[in-house]
Amino acid sequence: MGGLSLNYFLYLLQGMGWTVALTLLAFALGGLAGFLVMLARISPVPAVSRATAAYVQVIQGIPVLVILFIVYFGLGILEIDVPPLVAAGLSLTAYTSAFLGEIWRGAVEAVPRTQMEAAECLALTRWQALRDVILPQAVRIATPPTVGFLVQVLKSTSLASVVGFVELTRAAQVINNSTFQPFLIFGTAGLMYFVLCYPLSLWSRTLERRLNVGRR
Amino acid sequence: MSAVVRLRDVHKSYGAVEVLKGVSFEVASGEVVAVIGRSGSGKSTALRCINRLERIQSGMIEVCGRRVDDAALDLRALRQEVGIVFQSYNLFPHLTIEQNITLAPRRVKRMAQREARELAAEMLAKVGLSEKIDAYPEQLSGGQQQRVAIARSLAMSPRVMLFDEVTSALDPHLTGEVLRVMEALAKGGMTMIVVTHEMGFARRAANRVIFMHMGRVWETGPSSILSNPQTPELKDFMANEL
Ligand SMILES: Nc1ncnc2c1ncn2[C@@H]1O[C@H](COP(=O)(O)OP(=O)(O)O)[C@@H](O)[C@H]1O
Numbered sequence A: 001m002g003g004l005s006l007n008y009f010l011y012l013l014q015g016m017g018w019t020v021a022l023t024l025l026a027f028a029l030g031g032l033a034g035f036l037v038m039l040a041r042i043s044p045v046p047a048v049s050r051a052t053a054a055y056v057q058v059i060q061g062i063p064v065l066v067i068l069f070i071v072y073f074g075l076g077i078l079e080i081d082v083p084p085l086v087a088a089g090l091s092l093t094a095y096t097s098a099f100l101g102e103i104w105r106g107a108v109e110a111v112p113r114t115q116m117e118a119a120e121c122l123a124l125t126r127w128q129a130l131r132d133v134i135l136p137q138a139v140r141i142a143t144p145p146t147v148g149f150l151v152q153v154l155k156s157t158s159l160a161s162v163v164g165f166v167e168l169t170r171a172a173q174v175i176n177n178s179t180f181q182p183f184l185i186f187g188t189a190g191l192m193y194f195v196l197c198y199p200l201s202l203w204s205r206t207l208e209r210r211l212n213v214g215r216r
Numbered sequence B: 001m002s003a004v005v006r007l008r009d010v011h012k013s014y015g016a017v018e019v020l021k022g023v024s025f026e027v028a029s030g031e032v033v034a035v036i037g038r039s040g041s042g043k044s045t046a047l048r049c050i051n052r053l054e055r056i057q058s059g060m061i062e063v064c065g066r067r068v069d070d071a072a073l074d075l076r077a078l079r080q081e082v083g084i085v086f087q088s089y090n091l092f093p094h095l096t097i098e099q100n101i102t103l104a105p106r107r108v109k110r111m112a113q114r115e116a117r118e119l120a121a122e123m124l125a126k127v128g129l130s131e132k133i134d135a136y137p138e139q140l141s142g143g144q145q146q147r148v149a150i151a152r153s154l155a156m157s158p159r160v161m162l163f164d165e166v167t168s169a170l171d172p173h174l175t176g177e178v179l180r181v182m183e184a185l186a187k188g189g190m191t192m193i194v195v196t197h198e199m200g201f202a203r204r205a206a207n208r209v210i211f212m213h214m215g216r217v218w219e220t221g222p223s224s225i226l227s228n229p230q231t232p233e234l235k236d237f238m239a240n241e242l
């Protein structure tokens, strides 16, 4: 026995590819939805802001795994056939949208109120002020925690293994079921996760340091 | 009909606290009015009501014939007539000086980029900062930033300019350059309402002085009232300013 055969390694690598794909999917869709969540949270219409706050509270108050079960099995009972990728993508999108929405709202609110005031005093509309004055400053503030959260999303994709989507964790399970070398197999999978996550964490920290220097 | 700004019996409260208790005054076209008074007397609030950063409870405010207290006011039209400069400059830190100045003309007046740049250059020349057009705000001193804030406001060709203690955050040696810009503006015929602690500026540049006290216009008149106050409150205030 000994090492990991090339075939198994390639199988893990393929799983890793799906992990990345699922992460990007959740991040892209969740980012889009999160942007809307942020806009709704800062809306001057109280009903909009409050309804969105409720959505965020609900999503943040439920484990991603449970959201995934609700989507996968719940919709299944309604005779809607949900492929594992779609179920995992939807759940992670919801999860990502709630958290990114809050991170970005925090960033927007961290821009001094006087900036919006100055823009409005120059006769800019609220939208123009948001786009040209507030958001560019908020992006700077939001980038480090956003990249940091990307790591969370990436690790959360391992939950998709539960509904049978063959990403990295599921691939490792499959191999282990026939080789019974959990330490080697899951160790390798863990290393692959680390290889993906660690650079992101480093990057996030670098960005944060640069931001603090820029602000003095 | 020559009044550019007109306040009549303006009342403004924050919650249960009444901050303006029936303020009335008028500012004619080309007039420079200095508003003085102790901290908390309602000077900033009065300015903020004039360009409707704050809504009032009762009374009337009119700017260039527009009723500011009217709920149906075209806010953006009002803001194009009224420029305001704050103590804290509030430049946009992520934009160059040129972009700070041209943002509103380009977005609001749909000015072309080249024309806007020329406008920025012209406004910067007015405040003596032509060489800073491509700099960022953080590269400028406080006095320079405040002059850019003035230029940014002027670029929208307002009919009246409001200044709220624009030199109060500056080191004493930087206030002069800002005051000189404002005096030049006054000489050029701009209608100005200037909340200030600079009595020298009030004496030199103001046609009229309004002394606010406890949410009211307590005393008003030509700048000579600074040397010859009629009310004990203004006398007291002037004694403390010296
Ligand atoms: N946004 C606000 N909320 C509550 N109270 C305020 C607010 N702004 C000003 N005030 C109060 O209104 C009073 C007048 O303030 P202000 O107009 O800033 O005075 P001044 O500019 O003359 O120093 C003060 O007592 C201040 O505490």
Ligand SMILES: [Mg+2]
Pocket (backbone or CB within 6 Å): B043, B044, B045, B164, B165
């Ligand atoms: Mg004030």
